[in-house]
Amino acid sequence: MAKRNTPRRARSRKQRPRGGGTQAGEAAATPVKAPAQARPRSRERAAGASGNERPQAPWHPWPLSELLILVGAIGTIVGVSRLKHGGVANAGPVLVAGIAAVAIGTLEVTLREHLSGYRAHTLLLALIPAIVLHTVVIVGLSAFIAVPRWVNIPVLALDGALFAFLYKLLRARFLDARRERLYGVAR
Numbered sequence: 001m002a003k004r005n006t007p008r009r010a011r012s013r014k015q016r017p018r019g020g021g022t023q024a025g026e027a028a029a030t031p032v033k034a035p036a037q038a039r040p041r042s043r044e045r046a047a048g049a050s051g052n053e054r055p056q057a058p059w060h061p062w063p064l065s066e067l068l069i070l071v072g073a074i075g076t077i078v079g080v081s082r083l084k085h086g087g088v089a090n091a092g093p094v095l096v097a098g099i100a101a102v103a104i105g106t107l108e109v110t111l112r113e114h115l116s117g118y119r120a121h122t123l124l125l126a127l128i129p130a131i132v133l134h135t136v137v138i139v140g141l142s143a144f145i146a147v148p149r150w151v152n153i154p155v156l157a158l159d160g161a162l163f164a165f166l167y168k169l170l171r172a173r174f175l176d177a178r179r180e181r182l183y184g185v186a187r
Contacts, residue, residue: 055116057108065105072101114170117177126166130159 057065075098082091107128110121137155141147180186 068105117181
């Protein structure tokens with residue numbers, strides 16, 4: 001029985017002579033072709049001339065998105081600590097502002113990376129509008145009536161349709177941007 005957890009050893013291949021001619025005492029060998037240009041591996045392609053550089057923000061020297069995420073994280077921590085000690089009335093605005101700042105900073109970075117073809121964030125970018133739509137519909141309805149739980153089912157169907165549409169659209173956009181970024185080929 002073969003051992004399954006041991007790594008396999010690579011097989012060695014017999015090296016062919018590099019020269020195209022024959023040496024004395026050898027039979028006439030077929031000439032060795034010059035190696036064709038091999039297709040670069042996926043990591044080598046990704047690390048191409050412009051493939052490895054993160055897209056820069058319009059305000060490049062200043063890391064505004066990262067600072068927004070940091071300030072939002074600090075605000076969220078302060079809001080949660082106030083929530084434990086002072087209740088919702090004391091912590092609500094700080095907590096909401098902190099979460100919103102983190103969400104805006106994260107959304108900006110992911111959208112910039114996605115649209116430039118640097119890294120795919122398709123799932124996140126398609127899910128956020130679906131979550132916002134669901135929240136707005138349920139909160140909007142609850143402002144006027146007491147919303148029963150069964151209302152979530154048709155709203156979830158609407159969320160799923162929106163998510164599927166945005167996923168397909170964003171994925172196609174990313175693949176076009178990636179192709180243009182790596183190969184300089186626009187469709």
